Amino acid sequence: MDELSHDCDEFYVNMNLNTEMELPSNRDTVLHFFEQMKKAFPDLSNFYTRENGDFVLEGDKEREEYRWLAIEPKRLCSGRVNPPGLDDAYRQHEMLLELAPHLLTISVLDCEALDVMYGFDFNYEGNHDEVVAEALGMGPALDGLAEIPGARVVNFEPNVTFALDEACRLQCRLSIETRTNVQQVRTGEYDDDQISLYFTVRQYWGSGTQKGFLESFRNQRDIGEDIVSKIIVPKIVRPIAQAIASR
Numbered sequence: 174m175d176e177l178s179h180d181c182d183e184f185y186v187n188m189n190l191n192t193e194m195e196l197p198s199n200r201d202t203v204l205h206f207f208e209q210m211k212k213a214f215p216d217l218s219n220f221y222t223r224e225n226g227d228f229v230l231e232g233d234k235e236r237e238e239y240r241w242l243a244i245e246p247k248r249l250c251s252g253r254v255n256p257p258g259l260d261d262a263y264r265q266h267e268m269l270l271e272l273a274p275h276l277l278t279i280s281v282l283d284c285e286a287l288d289v290m291y292g293f294d295f296n297y298e299g300n301h302d303e304v305v306a307e308a309l310g311m312g313p314a315l316d317g318l319a320e321i322p323g324a325r326v327v328n329f330e331p332n333v334t335f336a337l338d339e340a341c342r343l344q345c346r347l348s349i350e351t352r353t354n355v356q357q358v359r360t361g362e363y364d365d366d367q368i369s370l371y372f373t374v375r376q377y378w379g380s381g382t383q384k385g386f387l388e389s390f391r392n393q394r395d396i397g398e399d400i401v402s403k404i405i406v407p408k409i410v411r412p413i414a415q416a417i418a419s420r
């Protein structure tokens with residue numbers, strides 16, 4: 174598995190193409206698109222429709238690593254869970270972007286945004302918010318709150334977005350999702366659930382955007398991979414893993 178995944182229990186690289194108009198949902202179009210993806214990735218073997226109408230094609234989720242695709246009304250999704258390397262995930266996402274414009278009639282005019290997301294999950298049976306606050310700190314202005322006698326952290330989910338260009342159309346976002354509730358903190362009875370960290374590089378389309386899907390994806394993945402390896406993993410992922418291991 175790629176070195177980015179060493180400090181977490183599950184690592185994944187997802188891509189979402191968000192559209193302004195609804196994507197095709199007729200039988201022939203959907204099945205033909207998935208069949209073409211399956212030819213390239215034979216482990217995509219399980220096709221089904223969600224209750225909300227989304228179409229999904231995925232591999233065996235019982236395996237440690239698998240891939241999945243989904244066609245939602247206004248979003249085309251591609252995911253690779255625990256890939257042996259980033260290139261393996263990128264190859265899947267690039268093929269989807271090569272096929273989608275023709276087979277699903279998606280145009281750059283119809284694109285609202287393209288997301289490249291790196292996700293990290295940590296299994297922890299305890300107070301998620303407390304362990305994240307311990308690992309990352311609250312900053313000089315807020316640390317004193319944690320020192321209030323009897324105070325316990327019950328919600329701490331950092332979320333920050335940065336613009337990477339002057340037009341603010343290329344952005345990156347870091348968000349952490351915890352799954353501890355107040356009842357669990359009150360009783361001390363916790364589920365063995367996951368803390369999730371998401372780092373997303375998003376390119377908004379619209380006025381002035383001249384890049385094609387593949388060109389934009391490759392630019393976003395280069396930016397994302399660089400930030401994840403230099404900042405996200407050593408300064409955020411690893412401290413969370415170490416805080417969990419110390420308990």
